[in-house]
């Protein structure tokens with residue numbers, strides 16, 4: 669009991685010191701980074717991250733991006749501001765740029781046959797296109813997913829481009845690697861998706877593959893199945909890029925996979 673009391677006192681002192689040092693109120697420290705290492709032993713950050721542990725939001729995001737934290741429904745309410753700042757500030761763009769740079773360096777180093785059989789798989793949502801205009805109005809993932817409002821947004825076909833992905837897309841085309849678009853969006857969104865991709869500047873892809881309308885299939889099952897079909901048809905999947913681990917896992921994965929950031933939602 670005395671030990672617990674002492675830990676609470678030490679925590680209060682640390683929070684007060686951090687608030688003084690950073691000019692933030694103690695309640696805001698969760699959105700910042702100054703005390704992660706000092707607080708970690710007191711916060712017991714293992715286990716059900718972000719729900720019970722009160723893990724700082726950037727540590728929560730790390731667990732999300734590394735596929736350590738799975739099957740989560742919504743961004744913790746306390747992390748709305750953190751995720752919003754991450755997405756709208758320079759950090760999201762800079763993380764995306766690091767991924768695109770690495771993907772381009774890898775593609776440029778490939779020994780291509782020049783026979784037009786090499787392809788690169790691209791996901792759509794938060795990969796070629798950004799749904800930030802929608803999520804910015806819906807708490808950056810704090811609100812539960814809403815099929816009907818998100819479906820209406822998709823049908824508007826107005827999602828902006830993700831510039832770093834487009835840079836990769838165009839570089840691959842210049843190298844002779846054909847893009848294949850593989851999305852978990854259903855067939856009823858084909859027209860809207862094709863129109864949106866075209867409006868955003870994605871042209872010349874080999875295929876646009878969408879989930880069948882009424883078939884219940886997991887994302888990994890559907891996407892790895894479609895990649896297998898490509899492979900069986902004689903294509904060589906040299907690369908695969910998406911914002912969800914379920915875009916990347918499941919054989920055949922492709923010669924190399926590239927994970928884009930997405931702390932706003934989880935697709936299992």
Ligand SMILES: [Mg+2]
Pocket residue numbers: 791792793794795910911912
């Ligand atoms: Mg996606």
